[in-house]
Structure formats: C-alpha cells, structure tokens
Amino acid sequence: MTNTILPPPKTHPDTEVDSLTGWMSHLVELRERLVKSALAVLVVFLVLLYWRNDIFTMFSKPMIDSLPEGARMISTEVTSNFFVPLKFVLWVSFVLALPVVLHQVWAFVAPGLYQHEKRLVIPIIASSYVLFLIGSAFAYLFVFPTVFQFMAALTPLGVEMATDIDNYLGFGLTMFLAFGLTFEVPVVVIVLVRLGIVTLPQLRSARPYVIVGAFIVAAVVTPPDVASQLLLAVPLVLLYEVGLFFARWVTPKETSTELSVE
Numbered sequence: 001m002t003n004t005i006l007p008p009p010k011t012h013p014d015t016e017v018d019s020l021t022g023w024m025s026h027l028v029e030l031r032e033r034l035v036k037s038a039l040a041v042l043v044v045f046l047v048l049l050y051w052r053n054d055i056f057t058m059f060s061k062p063m064i065d066s067l068p069e070g071a072r073m074i075s076t077e078v079t080s081n082f083f084v085p086l087k088f089v090l091w092v093s094f095v096l097a098l099p100v101v102l103h104q105v106w107a108f109v110a111p112g113l114y115q116h117e118k119r120l121v122i123p124i125i126a127s128s129y130v131l132f133l134i135g136s137a138f139a140y141l142f143v144f145p146t147v148f149q150f151m152a153a154l155t156p157l158g159v160e161m162a163t164d165i166d167n168y169l170g171f172g173l174t175m176f177l178a179f180g181l182t183f184e185v186p187v188v189v190i191v192l193v194r195l196g197i198v199t200l201p202q203l204r205s206a207r208p209y210v211i212v213g214a215f216i217v218a219a220v221v222t223p224p225d226v227a228s229q230l231l232l233a234v235p236l237v238l239l240y241e242v243g244l245f246f247a248r249w250v251t252p253k254e255t256s257t258e259l260s261v262e
Contacts, residue, residue: 033104040100045093055092056085056165062140063168066148067161074162084165091173095136098129120194128187135183136176138235143175147228171223178221182236189243196252203244210240 048055060073067073075081094101102125110118155161192198218233 030108033108037097037101037104040097041090041093044097045090048089048093049086052085052089056088059088059140059172060165060168062144063148063163066145066152068152071160071162073165073168075166076164077166080164080166084169088169088172091176095133102129124187124191128184131183131187132180135180138183139175139179143179143228143231144172146231147223147225150225150227151223174221178232179235182232183239185236185239186243186246189240190247190250193247193252194250199252200244200247203247207240211237214240 063073075084106121106125110121113121152161189203193200193203214233214236215229217236218229222228222232
C-alpha cells in the first residue's frame with residue numbers, strides 16, 4: 001500500500017496582500033480619526049484653560065448657594081485646588097468637541113453603510129447630542145438646587161455642611177451622565193423600533209416594567225432622597241412615552257426596500 005502525497009493547497013498571494021493592505025489602510029484611517037478627535041478636544045481645552053477657575057465656580061454655584069451664609073466648599077487634598085478645575089474643564093472640552101468627534105466616527109463608518117442607514121444615523125447622532133445637553137442642563141438647573149437645598153435642610157444642628165470639591169466633581173459628573181443618558185431614551189426607543197428589534201405594541205405593554213425600572217435606576221444612581229429620585233424617574237418615564245409617540249411614524253427595517261449604496 002503506497003502513501004499518496006497530496007499537493008499543498010494553492011495560495012493566492014495577491015488576495016492575501018490585498019486583504020492585509022485593506023486592514024492596514026483602515027487602521028491608518030482610524031488612527032488619523034482618533035488624532036483629529038483628540039486634537040479637537042485639546043484645542044477646546046487650551047481655549048478654556050485660562051477660565052478654568054471661573055468655569056468651576058459656575059459649576060459649583062448650586063452647591064455654594066445652598067450653603068449657609070459665609071460657608072464655603074473645602075479642599076482636603078493638596079493638589080485638588082489645581083487638578084479638580086482642570087478635570088472639569090477637560091470634561092467640558094470633550095462635550096463641546098463631541099460634534100467633531102462624532103463627525104470623525106461618522107466619516108470612518110459611513111463608507112460601509114447603505115443609503116437608508118446613512119439617512120437614519122445622521123438624525124440620531126444630532127438628536128442624541130442635543131438631548132444629552134438638555135439632560136445635563138436639566139440636572140444643573142433643577143436637580144442640583146433641589147438636592148443641595150434638601151440636604152442642607154436636613155443638616156443636624158451644630159453640623160457645618162462643607163463639601164470637598166473633589167467629591168462634588170464626582171457627584172456632578174455622575175449626575176450629568178445619568179441625566180444626559182436618561183434624555184436619550186426617546187432615541188433608543190425609536191432605534192429599537194426602526195431596527196425591528198421590538199415592536200411598538202411590545203414597548204407599550206412593557207410600560208409597567210419601565211416604570212418600576214425607572215425608579216430602581218433612580219434609586220441606584222441618585223442620592224438617597226425622594227426629591228432627586230423623582231427628578232430622575234419621572235422624566236425617564238415621560239421620555240419613554242415621548243419615544244413611543246414618535247415611534248408611531250417609524251418604519252421597521254423589514255418593510256424598508258431601499259438598499260442602494262450611495
């Protein structure tokens with residue numbers, strides 16, 4: 001019995017080279033997009049750097065206004081006076097430069113999208129950014145004063161309410177993220193219906209679970225007081241209803257017939 005030696009499989013060096021070249025070009029483009037995004041954030045940061053203390057003072061105004069007359073915020077770390085305003089300015093710079101960052105993300109993924117997907121993505125990105133800003137403004141203008149005044153009213157007699165600026169920064173950024181993401185609920189609902197992941201009747205039947213989930217999320221994210229929990233849970237439920245209202249005019253993906261690439 002003789003052993004048959006099979007010839008080695010044929011390779012296609014040209015195909016492998018083209019594939020490797022394609023991956024390298026994508027990586028190079030991704031690097032360029034990341035660099036441009038970082039430069040946009042850096043430029044805004046450098047512009048705002050001179051006013052870092054003024055910006056942080058504006059950010060801390062709701063807390064300062066809730067303190068007793070003559071009371072101030074404190075700094076328990078040696079470097080907090082310098083780094084905390086810088087951290088907040090960096091956050092503001094990222095939020096202000098976010099349209100440029102999103103544009104770079106869009107320019108990177110757009111060539112691989114269908115025409116109908118492109119028409120869907122642009123309004124979603126724009127509305128998401130605007131809603132995030134509205135949510136952050138809602139937290140600053142309504143939630144912060146309510147929570148701080150409520151906490152100040154509960155301060156025991158003989159105890160001075162003096163918040164560390166580093167802790168205040170962490171609390172403020174957490175609230176900005178929580179309420180900014182909460183205001184994205186209508187966009188999430190519309191996208192889910194548009195992609196055909198869930199139907200509008202299913203979302204309507206899920207109302208009781210959404211209400212319970214909203215209060216659970218509010219209890220986890222916000223401070224342990226009724227006022228702040230209501231200020232997060234109630235908008236979350238109302239925004240869910242807003243998403244259901246606008247989702248009535250959204251066509252699910254299965255019924256879309258346009259698949260042409262631009």
